[in-house]
Amino acid sequence: MDNVTDVTVSPCSDSAYIKPLRVFYKQNGVSKTWDAVKSHDSVCILLFNKSTESFVFVKQFRPAIYIQKSELQKHEDHWKIDTGKYPGELGITYELCAGIVDKDKNLDVIAQEEILEECGFQVPLEKLQRITSYRSGVGTNGALQTIFYAEVTGEMRVTEGGGNHHEGELIDVVEVPVKESRRLILDDENVTKPVGLMFALLWFYENKHGACST
Ligand SMILES: O=c1ccn([C@@H]2O[C@H](COP(=O)(O)OP(=O)(O)O[C@H]3O[C@H](CO)[C@@H](O)[C@H](O)[C@H]3O)[C@@H](O)[C@H]2O)c(=O)[nH]1
């Protein structure tokens, strides 16, 4: 998964996923501009496997994280990244199972499909608990992310997960015992992760921890 080579970066104006835009406006009569990205909303799910008393996370290579941690070298109209100096592992993250809202379906249905596709569990809709929603960014991208919680068991696992291979998704499913996960909230800054994962764990320890035996 971290065997990333031949990295080239170019400007982007015709994406199916994002729209980089420049906003012109007046605030209290003063002219201003702001550069922002319009993108899909998303869902994510904290999955707790009761059979193993572990959280089910996904690990994947994230180009956005990788370019942020690397140095872009200009070559005419594009950039290159030296993968000898900046190896692919820089872009590997631990995340909640998550997916973009790019279909006209209810959020819980999208979450259910994402759990099956990425983690291999068949979860009935009534087992999905909506926790809350929040803006995933405020400076450049204000998309809405809705977070769910679901408890699963070994019997609910129907595939190995791993993402949609037709779309080229390459996802490792990792289970981290509840006992070891607390360090992901504050202590382990070397694990690259989104704030939603940290929030979800705090929510679990605050609201659910008494429900399991650890
Ligand atoms: O530029 C792109 C963007 C997406 N894809 C494809 O689209 C899929 C999208 O996957 P999906 O699982 O639906 O969404 P995520 O990439 O997991 O992103 C969601 O989950 C992330 C983790 O919470 C959030 O940061 C994002 O905002 C949210 O959209 C990818 O796997 C690719 O197959 C591309 O090929 N190129």
Ligand SMILES: [Mg+2]
């Ligand atoms: Mg995803």
